[in-house]
Structures are given as C-alpha cells and as structure tokens.
Amino acid sequence: MASLEINALTYRYGQNKVVDDLNLTVADNEIVCLLGASGCGKTTTLKLIAGLIQPEQGVIQIGGSRVNEHKLFVAPQHRNIGMMFQDYALFPHLNVAKNIAFGLKGLNKAQRDARVKEMLQLVQLEEFAARYPHELSGGQQQRVAIARALAYRPKLLLLDEPFSNIDSQVRFSLINDIRQIIKQQGVAAIFVTHSREEAFAFADKLAIMEQGKIAQLDSAEALYRAPANRYVAEFMGQGVYLDAKKISDYQVSTNFGVIHSSQPLAAHSTGQVYLRPQHMRLINGENHQIELLQQRYLGLDYSYTIVIEDQALELQQSARHAIDVNAALAVEVEPHAVTYFAHEA
CATH class of the missing domain: 2.40.50.140 (Nucleic acid-binding proteins)
Incomplete structure (x- = not known):
C-alpha cells in the first residue's frame, strides 16, 4: 500500500495557480524529493499534504485514508504525519528528552520514557537527554528534530529544507545518517530542497517540479540519462x-x-x-x-x-x-x- 497518494491537487494564490493538477504516489518506506526552482510549488505542495492550507481541488490519501475531499478536511495533528522544519522548531525551554516526548499522546509515563529512550539511542544522543537546544550543535539539534518527528511512529514524514542550516563540512555525513534512520524506521518521506546534491544523496526518487506540476518523477540516474524535456535536462546539470x-x-x-x-x-x-x-x-x-x-x-x-x-x-x-x-x-x-x-x- 502507498503511504501517500495525491490525485489532481490544485491550489491558487489569488489568480496564480501554484499547484496545478498534481499527481504523486509515494510507496511505503520510500523517500521522494520535491525539487525545483523557487516558485515551482514544492513548498506549497508540502503544506497541502501537511494540512497547513486547504487545496482548491484534488484528493490526498495518507496511509490509505483520505484527509480531504468536499467537506472533509483532517487537521494536521490527526494526519499521522511527522514534520521536520528548516529551523528544527525545537522548544527552547524543554530539554532534549522532553522535546522528543512532546508529541507522545495516549501513553503512560513508563511507555513514554521507553519510547524516548529508544529514540535517543536511534539518533545516538543518549548522553544529551538533559541538555537544552541552545547547548547543542546544529547537527545535534537536527537529530533531536528527527527523533521527535519519528517518536509517535507516523505513516509519513515531511521535511522542509532540513539541511540548509547545517555547515557544509558535516552536511552530507548528517544526510546519510538521517536517511539511514528513516529507512530503519520504515517510514515514507517527502523531502523539499532546492539543492540537487542534497536530493541525490538523500532521496530514492526525485520529482522535478515545473510551474506547479511534476515534470518527471524517477531516480536521479534516470532523470540525468533520459530527461523528459528541456527543463528537466537543464535542471539536472x-x-x-x-x-x-x-x-x-x-x-x-x-x-x-x-x-x-x-x-x-x-x-x-x-x-x-x-x-x-x-x-x-x-x-x-x-x-x-x-x-x-x-x-x-x-x-x-x-x-x-x-x-x-x-x-x-x-x-x-x-x-x-x-x-x-x-x-x-x-x-x-x-x-x-x-x-x-x-x-x-
């Protein structure tokens, strides 16, 4: 079963059609990158999937369940998604353990503590549980953010430019680590970036977006070797x-x-x-x-x-x-x- 299915998704800012009849399927445990120039609609698409904005038309299904259609609109907190932002959005007044535990609802204290411990081990931050975000490096903050996003076992993970604030010397090492963590957890992910290099290193498939549509969806190698049109060819190099x-x-x-x-x-x-x-x-x-x-x-x-x-x-x-x-x-x-x-x- 696909973790995400999008059919005929459309959204306008005023008269400008930012997302235009977009279709996309993401398989279980697959990482797909939305890649394209500024203004192509990739961030808007991510917001539509998250439920932060409502589409003009189209249907989104997450884990086989529809989250919008006609009068149906499922709020973000009920979509079974995890989100990871460019600025990590960690709570400065909470330590690492409490940041990770924040979204864990419906668990007793023993269950919550066990899940936090499991996530700390997963991201290799066991010794940093009592520290606060300002006491961590950018890469460590990134690991806390991914642990928090995965803690309640979402069906789909959404990542918005998550590596742009990481120093270039450690960025690709961190990208590899986060990719392995996501794969180990068996979660599907949608990743937004403007960087081809990040997309190549992190994603299984790239969805090249042009004027609100997906111009081509395939592996990086296939897009490079057989671009569907001139836009894709030029974007790939x-x-x-x-x-x-x-x-x-x-x-x-x-x-x-x-x-x-x-x-x-x-x-x-x-x-x-x-x-x-x-x-x-x-x-x-x-x-x-x-x-x-x-x-x-x-x-x-x-x-x-x-x-x-x-x-x-x-x-x-x-x-x-x-x-x-x-x-x-x-x-x-x-x-x-x-x-x-x-x-x-």
Whole structure:
C-alpha cells in the first residue's frame, strides 16, 4: 500500500495557480524529493499534504485514508504525519528528552520514557537527554528534530529544507545518517530542497517540479540519462545545445562531428542534442570556432570556460592532459546516452 497518494491537487494564490493538477504516489518506506526552482510549488505542495492550507481541488490519501475531499478536511495533528522544519522548531525551554516526548499522546509515563529512550539511542544522543537546544550543535539539534518527528511512529514524514542550516563540512555525513534512520524506521518521506546534491544523496526518487506540476518523477540516474524535456535536462546539470540530424538509431551528425549514443534516439529526424561537460573533452585540433574565455589551474585539474555556438560552458580536465590555449581548439564528444530533443515550436 502507498503511504501517500495525491490525485489532481490544485491550489491558487489569488489568480496564480501554484499547484496545478498534481499527481504523486509515494510507496511505503520510500523517500521522494520535491525539487525545483523557487516558485515551482514544492513548498506549497508540502503544506497541502501537511494540512497547513486547504487545496482548491484534488484528493490526498495518507496511509490509505483520505484527509480531504468536499467537506472533509483532517487537521494536521490527526494526519499521522511527522514534520521536520528548516529551523528544527525545537522548544527552547524543554530539554532534549522532553522535546522528543512532546508529541507522545495516549501513553503512560513508563511507555513514554521507553519510547524516548529508544529514540535517543536511534539518533545516538543518549548522553544529551538533559541538555537544552541552545547547548547543542546544529547537527545535534537536527537529530533531536528527527527523533521527535519519528517518536509517535507516523505513516509519513515531511521535511522542509532540513539541511540548509547545517555547515557544509558535516552536511552530507548528517544526510546519510538521517536517511539511514528513516529507512530503519520504515517510514515514507517527502523531502523539499532546492539543492540537487542534497536530493541525490538523500532521496530514492526525485520529482522535478515545473510551474506547479511534476515534470518527471524517477531516480536521479534516470532523470540525468533520459530527461523528459528541456527543463528537466537543464535542471539536472549544465550543458549546451547543438543542432543535430539523426543519421541512425544511435548516431546524430552535428557541426562538431558524429556523436554516438548508447541508447536509441528519439524518432525525429532533426533536432538538438544537449551536451553536458562530463561528455566532452577540450583538445587541440581542427578549429571548431570555440572561444576560450578563461583558464584556471585547480591543482589536479584545469578549468576551462569556453563558448560553443554562443553558449558558455565550463569544462574540467586533468592537468595531465593540459592543452595549448594559444592553438586551435576543438572538442571530442564521448559516446553516451545522448539527450536528443525536437526543435522547439
């Protein structure tokens, strides 16, 4: 059974349709990230799931139970969800143990104490039970927040930019730890972020949002290798477009030569390929009218900022394969799963 099912969800701010006929299913113990540019509707979607705002239309089911429809509207505290906010929302006047115990209703003292102890062990904060939030590091506060969110065994966990206030040096270690905790507890989760790197590290699937809709839902690898449209391709990483003509199911011809694809190409005979820097190498050779804007030495690598057909791109290459920047420049494109689109209408 799915932990979350959303059908035709719509919400407006004034005349602006922020969430537009959105559909989403999250399986049990699956972590899905809502990812997209500012204003795409990801935070509003999270608020709709939480019950913090009411949708204009659509149905949300959590753990198989409907939480809205027509006159039905289940309050947030009755939706069997846990929430984890950007600022952690810990109570400053309560110690760690009491923060974790705060949402535990309907339990006697012995049961409540046992659950708090279990959660302290889960997040490895047994020695910090009597401390207050201001006495903890950001990462420790994060662990308290996840322990509190999971303490009453919710069906669904909602996380809103939970790692944005964590120092970059420890962020990905913490992301890995929190992911393992969620997986160990068997909870499904919806995670909102603007960071691709955080999404790749934390989520099982990414839902790329565009103008209130989910443009594509899949694993990070599948989105990178086979984006459904130009928006998804560009969101998944920097690149340049080259006009191309299909000459076989696995080859396209461009001004930079024939490019070989490791997967069958789309049916259209002419279009554009979207090339990422990972699939290109700058060399000295036949002049492809490439302009070099900048070269930087990075120790083990060089960074080259170039212009290809009026599009800027940064390439990093090993210092062992340095090029003569004063000679003619060309690019080699390695065989890969080529992203090939029809010309825009």
